[in-house]
Amino acid sequence: MSGLEIDNISMRFDLVNGTSVQALKDVTLTLKPGELMSVLGPSGCGKTTLLNIVAGFLAPTGGQIMLNGRVVRGPDAERGMVFQQGALFEWMDVRQNVGFGPSMKNMPKAEKAGIVDHLLDVVGLQGFKDKAVYELSGGMQQRVALARCLANDPDVILMDEPLGALDALTREKMQSLVLKLWKETGKTIILITHSVEEALLLGERLIVMAPRPGRIHKEYRLPFAEMGVDADLREVKKHPEYTSTREEILNMIWNMEEEIMGRSEDAS
Amino acid sequence: MIPFVIYTVIFIAAYYIVHNVVRRAGRSTDYTSLKTVTFGDESAVSPDRTASVISILSIFVLWGMFTGSVLLPSFLHAPGPFKGIATFEYTAETPDGARDTATVTVLVHPHGQEVSPPEIEPGDGWANNDSATISIWRSGLIRVDKNDALGRKDGARITQVNGQAIEPGGTVMTEFGRVGMSPKGTLNFVPTKGWQMEPIWLPSPEAVATRLAEIATEGFRGSTLWQHLGYSLMRVVVGFFFGAMVGIPLGYAMGLSNWFRGWFDPIVEFMRPVPPLALIPLVIIWAGIGETGKIILLFLAALWIMAIAARAGVSGVNISKVHAAYSLGASKAQIMRYVIVPNSLPEIFTGARVAMGVCWGTVVAAELVAAEKGAGMMIMVASKFQNTDIVIMGIILIGVIGFGIDMLMRWAERTMVPWKGKA
Secondary structure, rough: OOEEEEEEEEEEOOOOOEEEEEEEEEEEEOOOOOOEEEEEEEOOOHHHHHHHHHHHOOOOOOEEEOOOEOOOOOOOOEEEEEEOOOOOOOOOEEHHHHOOHHOOOOOOOHHHHHHHHHHHOOOOHHHHHHOOOOOOOHHHHHHHHHHHHHHHOEEEEEEOOOOOOHHHHHHHHHHHHHHHHHHHHHOOOEEEOOOHHHHHHOEEEEEEEEOOOOEEEEEEEEHHHHHHHHOOOHHHHHOOOHHHHHHHHHHHHHHHHHHHHHHHHHHO | OHHHHHHHHHHHHHHHHHHHHHHHHOOOOOHHHHHHOOOHHHHHOOHHHHHHHHHHHHHHHHHOOOOOOOOOOOOOOOOOOOOOEEEEEEEEEEEOEEEEEEEEOOOOOOOOOOOOOOOOOOOOOOOOOEEEEEOOOOEEEOOOOOOOOOOOHHHOOEEOOOOOEOOOOOEEEOEEEEEEEEOOEEEEEEEEEOOOOOOOOOOHHHHHHHHHHHHHOOOOOOOHHHHHHHHHHHHHHHHHHHHHHHHHHHHHHHHHHHHHHHHHHHHHHHHHOOOHHHHHHHHHHHOOOOHHHHHHHHHHHHHHHHHHHHHHHHOOOOOHHHHHHOOOOOOHHHHHHHHHHHHHHHHHHHHHHHHHHHHHHHHHHHHHOOOOOOOOOOHHHHHHHOOHHHHHHHHHHHHHHHHHHHHHHHHHHHHHOOOOOOO
16 A cells, blocks of 8 residues: 555663663554645654654664555665755765765766756755855755755655754745645655644644653644645734644643653652 | 073064054954954954064074074174184293293184194293184183293293183183183183084074085985985875775774774774884884885874774764765665765865874984985984084975975865865
8 A cells, every 4th residue: 555654653772771761652643645744742752763763764663664565674765854954965066965866876867967957946046056065054955955855756755853943034935845845746744843833834734742652642634734835824824723723732732841840850 | 592582572572563563554444353352262363474474584583693694684693703813911920939921822713724823923031922723612722831931840830811810720701712721720712602603503594505405416325305305205105005095994994883893992092192103113123124114104103093083084974964865765885985985084184184294203203213215314314423404404394394295185185175164
């Protein structure tokens, strides 16, 4: 079957001091092709661990990941990843960075150049293709990272707080870009974020995770991503349901944080 | 001490002149000059090139001053040694109280000149006038009573020099220098030495330049200057090359595999703090003083530095880059080639700069110990013959080459890893 299945994933590892940590417990999710899902949760809820397991960088201690009917056993080109920062290759210019995936597959030069040119157009960096990546601003660097991921034509794109290091204005532009790319390419996207607003805007589905052990706390199905594809994101944010959902989720996370604080105070 | 005081005075004077006279004329208004906090803000401190130029010039001026260089106008020279005709008088006394006075004329001449004592009149009385020759910066015994009618055998003693009483072991200062008396009653004369350095301790700049020209055209000890320097450089390049060829893969292996890290960690960590100079005796015992021994030594000097640099380069890779490359479909070999190696280049270049510096220092030291050719051998042999000009010339050339190597490495670093420090 097609789609991404996160099947009963648990993650437990030993610490040096003899205790062990249950980072994830029985996380089960199924994503249809083309779904856009954002994951939100207080720090330490295991959302990055979950993403790393889906990417294949970590082996879960229980359960399995299936993509298009095959079990995931390690990183692969079918699951692309966009990192927060510092994952571009400084020794390559913008064009080489974007063309990295095709180069690894020994794609013919002409075909690769076509893909790279097209994607640089899409992310709006056509004039910068011969620049070194360290000459670009943070927002432009993340555009390169998106283009690099898309150049490989993965089935699933995993985003680990890709916009976390950007300033508010750049961030808003990049959110629109992510929505536009999602609609145009039809990729399955999992986006991890700290920002409730970003999770609301960039998720047809929104998963709120709870910590200790990391688990799914609540799931939402939201219309805002679909709305944001064509509309101004600032208009979307004025939607009454947007405001009420935001308040609800903020309260939920606030309570979780309170509980964590309380528990650690009890412990001490 | 005096040169140091003069240097300090030049330092302070130049500062005040440049700041209060020259700078006042055209005050710049760039961003840095508008900063009010400069003390403690490292970015506001940049080398004042005027100071650099004055600094270099004053070293040469001081060098010229105290060596009597012809490159400087003579009023700048420190007082030189006395040269020319010096005279003093002595008075001799017989046991029965008879006194007579005679004049001693000394020709103080430059080193290595064949001179004969000045012609003099014997004078009247029983003490006769004397003449002698002494090289500048030297002293000489003058047996003034040797030609006297009543000498030491007759019980005559010298009691005064220039009218001042003198005893065995005592001295009298004259305007031309110091007259001393030995315990047996013989006079010795030390012409005034002045403040300049004798060429045997510090030759003048032009003497060093002349020697450089001479050795550059005629060679030194059967090899040309270029052969001496070329051999030293060749040893460094070959030793460094092999050190890098072994050290870099070793460092990569240590950065990529637990087993390699565990196996080589103790060896590398032990060998790293051993100064390469401490290995010279062992290398000479094992491989002799020929080229093989030197290259082994430089290989060992470069090996550990390069291994540690390569290891640090691998360890320093941002894990996101490796993860990104894997999820873009790269194989292990491709990760190595396109991510790990380029990512480690900045560290490797830093290591290479350090290693080249250490190798250059080590080769000179090894050549000081034993070599037939080389920059270090040149200055060591020259020092045994008191050829201070060759020693200074060699030190300057070694410094210039060392500086040149560092500049070359920095240039290579800028062109090959332009992203260094920008990630």
